[in-house]
Amino acid sequence: MNAVFDGASLRLARVFSGLALEEVAERVGKTRQYLHKLETGQGTPTEQLMGDLAEALDVEIGFFGSRPHRLNEDQFHFRKLMTTKSTIKQVAIARGEMIDSLIKFLDQELRLPQVSIPSLPNSHTFDEVERAAEYCRKEWDLGLGPIANMTRLVENLGAVVTTFQGVSKEIDALSVSVERPFIVRNTAKESACRQRFDIAHELGHLVMHEGVVTGDRVTENQANRFASALLLPRSMMAKLFPRPTGTRLDWKGIKEFKLTWKVSKAGILFRAKQLDLITESQYKTGVITLRKYGETNGEREDHLVAQEPPEMLARSLFILAEKKGINALEIAKALHIKPAFLKELAGLESIALSSPPQIHPEAARHLRLVK
Structure with a gap:
């Protein structure tokens, strides 16, 4: 044979x-x-x-x-490592390995954005994590204002954002440290604010925890702190956070702050507590209030914050088909898989790609064909 x-x-x-x-x-x-x-x-x-x-x-x-190219578990940053079911973890690793194969194929055919994610492994204390986030904002020319689109930011930094069909809801968000890193979103979370935080959290792992086994309380807290600091810089929180009137939280101001910075009210309160802008008692009162009004898993204003779906994979596949004549069937053949497998892998509703997806110009500005 x-x-x-x-x-x-x-x-x-x-x-x-x-x-x-x-x-x-x-x-x-x-x-x-x-x-x-x-x-x-x-x-x-x-x-x-x-x-x-x-x-x-x-x-x-x-x-x-x-x-x-085989991936190992140490390259995956799982949330709550000890409680993630072994079977689900193995499916995620297998899907990660196949996504990595697809990305490597795309890298051969297209000039994707250069990976520009710094490695800052000595970020252990909360102050060091704050400074790591501030360094990244400066490196990425973000200034101190709200980040318009977290998914687009990460993809312009050279990482790929995707979903694992049928699995993402069970594994929460995760990231994978490979030559071209990728982040897997949790599609069960309907709130754009929470997905933005998840992506910032995973970006924190890529920045601070390369080669480190994560999923324990220490590394998860560090990634959470990085996400908070990246989305809500401490200098801007000190300047613009709506302070309580006496002991009462300014809910109207917090709502407006949420819509400006695209961070959940729960996330804003937690950040304010981190920076001693509110007391522990005020924070607990805020959490109880959100729970009382059914805003623990989703907040009233969530629908006012637009979703930020991944763009790089869909755009790449379309360009290959439109400009180079490499259609889904040929991509599948190159990966030794069938089109149904590719559809599941890419997480797209259609792999025919007969019309261009609606991609923001900023998302495509670094995407070039390899001559």
Whole structure:
């Protein structure tokens, strides 16, 4: 048989699809034990079985060869590492590995934005984290005002923002430290403010925690502090935060502040407490008030803050089809997968891309074809 087989690649395709060994075994008429042996390098399938496995998993036979770029768990920044279900974590890692493969293909065909995310590993204390966020704002020419679009900022910095279809709701946001980093949004969160904070949090991991296993209380608190400091600089909080009248919080002012800075009221209160602009008692009162009015998981003004969807992947795929004649079928073939697999991977409703997605000019300004 001429085809090369690597059991780890079979496992990658299976886990990507969220299938148990039993489910794949049933589809190809084999036992769970036999498939386990194949995945662990204790056996080699016949050419017929390789074809059946490829059909069952929406890949081409070539997918089962050895893969040069494998990701490991240490490169993934999961929230609440200890409580993330192992099976969900493995699906996320498999999807991350495939997204990385797609990004590497795009990097060969397009001149994507240069990665401009500094590495600041010595940011341990809260003051060091504050200074790291301030350094980033200066490096990225953000000034001290509100960040207009967090997704677009990250993508212009060279990272890719995406979602994992069917998995994102269970894993919260996460980021992956690779040559071209990427951030996975949690689509279960309908609030644009909360998604902006999540992206800023993951950006904090990429800045401060390269090569560090995260998900514990210390690193999560550091990433939260970075997100708060990036979105709400301490100098501007000191200058513009609506101070309480006596002991009473200025809810009208906090609402206006939220709509200007696109940070949730809960996030603003937490930041104000961090900077001693309100007392612990005032903060607790604020949290109780939000809970009382049903604003714990979503706030009244959320619909007034526009969503900030990812743009780079959709734009890249469209440019390949429109300018270079590389359509979805050819991309899938290059990755040894089938179009249905690519659709799931890219997280797009359609991979036909017959019309250009509505992309803001700022998002496309660094996207160029490789000659």
